[in-house]
Structures are given as structure tokens and as C-alpha cells.
Amino acid sequence: MNKTRLLLVEDEITLAQIIKESLETRDFIVFHSRDGNEALRIYExxxxxxxxxxxxxxxxxxxxxxxxxxxxxxKTPIIFLTAKSQPQDVVTGFESGGNDYLKKPFSIEELIVRVKNLMNYNRSIKTEDRLQLGQYQFNPKNQTLQYKNEKVVTLSGRENQLLLLLTENKNKIVERDTVLDLMWPNNDFYASRSMDVFISKLRKLLIKDKEVKILNVRGVGYKLTV
Incomplete structure (x- = not known):
């Protein structure tokens, strides 16, 4: 099995060394950078x-x-490490393209669980290549969404996962707690806020077909209607 190649971007040297060594003992290949500029060069x-x-x-x-x-x-999953814990900080992280976040201090085991969950997600998709949502073509394996013959939109991993869950249960209510338990390691206030961000993003992506809607069932959850 190929080893997971992980880019760690952390300017606290002691913490970075602990994370790097811990991951390497678990067969990860770790590239370390101290700042965003260097990290971008390594990534490219x-x-x-x-x-x-x-x-x-x-x-x-x-x-x-x-x-x-x-x-x-x-497509490449991004996990944020942050000492910030205000709801808006978490929301800003997801809006910037993050798939998950971990608040400092954290355990190495928790980090590894988050990493493995994100890495295993695409491999676990077992569905048709293309799913029809009104006038949209949704391809969960390729993480793409296309309206009619317009430009194909590439979804983030979390957007793809959430849309697939709603699609598999279309015209049915999916409870908020069910979504949180399946997609976020911690079912807490911050996870709930980040879920709202992704629901909002999906609504914007689906806005061109008036027959396709993600309804908010107050106090219960969401329903994708087609």
C-alpha cells in the first residue's frame, strides 16, 4: 500500500517535530514547512x-x-490546526477551503483519525459515476457538479460528501445530528456552524435549477427536493 504523503505546515518547531515523528512512525511520509510560502513551494x-x-x-x-x-x-484535503476557537474563526477556516479543523492542544491520535477519515472518504464511495439532480449532473467519484452543458464545477471533499448524503436521501429529511455524526468528528457548536456554511455553499451551487432545493426543516434537519 502506498504511504500517505502529508504536508505539515507549523512554525512551532517543537510541536512540528513531535507531530512529524509521530506520523512517520505510522508510515506517513511527512514534508514539513514553517510558513505558507515555503509550504506552497513544497506542495507545487x-x-x-x-x-x-x-x-x-x-x-x-x-x-x-x-x-x-x-x-x-x-480535492486535496486540508486540516487546520488552530488555537482560535471562536465560531467565526472556524467558519472562516471552512470558507477558505478547509475540510476539517483541530483545536490546540490536541492528541496525535485524534489528528491521525481526522487524517485517515478524510483520506478514506473518496475510496469508500460506492455509487454510480453520475447522478441526476434535476438539470444537474453530479459525479461524486470525481467530485464534480455540472449544470446542463455549462462549465464543470469541482466540489471540495466536504461539499461532495454532504451533497452525496443528501442525494442518497433525496426528498427525505436528514436529521442535523445524523449529518454531524457522519461527517464531523465532534458534534458540537463549531461543527454545527461549519455544517451551515457548507449547506449555504451547496445552495448557491444548485441555484440555477429552481426545482432543486435544499430545504431547512426547522429544528429537525435538511431535505433535498428534486
């Missing part, structure tokens, strides 16, 4: 499977790094 020069990055860093912060990567790459 190597085949990276997943990125774990601190948010607050010198030269270029993690949010800026994620935005630059997302200009051309929607």
Missing part, C-alpha cells in the same frame, strides 16, 4: 495527499495558503 513540487496547517504563521498564514491552493485544487 511534490505529490501531496493531505495538508495539515496551522493558521497563525509568519510570512503567509494558513488561511491564505488554503485559498491559493483552492484556486486550482479542490
Amino acid at each position: 513540487a511534490n505529490s501531496i495527499d493531505i495538508i495539515v496547517t496551522d493558521i497563525m504563521m509568519p510570512v503567509k498564514d494558513g488561511l491564505t495558503l488554503a485559498k491559493e491552493i483552492r484556486k486550482n485544487d479542490q
Whole structure:
């Protein structure tokens, strides 16, 4: 089995060394960078499977790094490490292209679980190549969404996962707690806020077909109607 190639972006040297050594003992190949500029160069020069990055860093912060990567790459998972825990900070992280976040201090085992969950997601998709949503073609294996013959939109991993869950249960209510339990390691206030961000993103992507809607069933969950 090929080893997972992970880019770790962390300017706290002691913490970075602990994470790097812990991951390497578990058969990860770890590239380490101290700032966003160097990280971008490493990312562009190597085949990276997943990125774990601190948010607050010198030269270029993690949010800026994620935005630059997302200009051309929607698929590589990004996990933010952050000492910030305010809801808006978490929301900003997801809006910048993050797939997950981990609040400091954290355990190495928790980080590894998050990494493996994101890496295993695409491999676990067992469905048709293309799913019809009104006038949209949704391809969960390729993480793409296309309206009629217009330009294909590449979804982020979390967008793809959420849309697939709603599609598999279309015209049925999916409870909020079910979504959170399946897609977020911690079913807490921050996870709930980040889920709302992704629901909003999907609604914008589906806005061209008035027959396709993600309804908010107050106090219960969501329903994709087609």
C-alpha cells in the first residue's frame, strides 16, 4: 500500500517535530514547512495527499495558503490546526477551503483519525459515476457538479460528501445530528456552524435549477427536493 504523503505546515518547531515523528512512525511520509510560502513551494513540487496547517504563521498564514491552493485544487484535503476557537474563526477556516479543523492542544491520535477519515472518504464511495439532480449532473467519484452543458464545477471533499448524503436521501429529511455524526468528528457548536456554511455553499451551487432545493426543516434537519 502506498504511504500517505502529508504536508505539515507549523512554525512551532517543537510541536512540528513531535507531530512529524509521530506520523512517520505510522508510515506517513511527512514534508514539513514553517510558513505558507515555503509550504506552497513544497506542495507545487511534490505529490501531496493531505495538508495539515496551522493558521497563525509568519510570512503567509494558513488561511491564505488554503485559498491559493483552492484556486486550482479542490480535492486535496486540508486540516487546520488552530488555537482560535471562536465560531467565526472556524467558519472562516471552512470558507477558505478547509475540510476539517483541530483545536490546540490536541492528541496525535485524534489528528491521525481526522487524517485517515478524510483520506478514506473518496475510496469508500460506492455509487454510480453520475447522478441526476434535476438539470444537474453530479459525479461524486470525481467530485464534480455540472449544470446542463455549462462549465464543470469541482466540489471540495466536504461539499461532495454532504451533497452525496443528501442525494442518497433525496426528498427525505436528514436529521442535523445524523449529518454531524457522519461527517464531523465532534458534534458540537463549531461543527454545527461549519455544517451551515457548507449547506449555504451547496445552495448557491444548485441555484440555477429552481426545482432543486435544499430545504431547512426547522429544528429537525435538511431535505433535498428534486
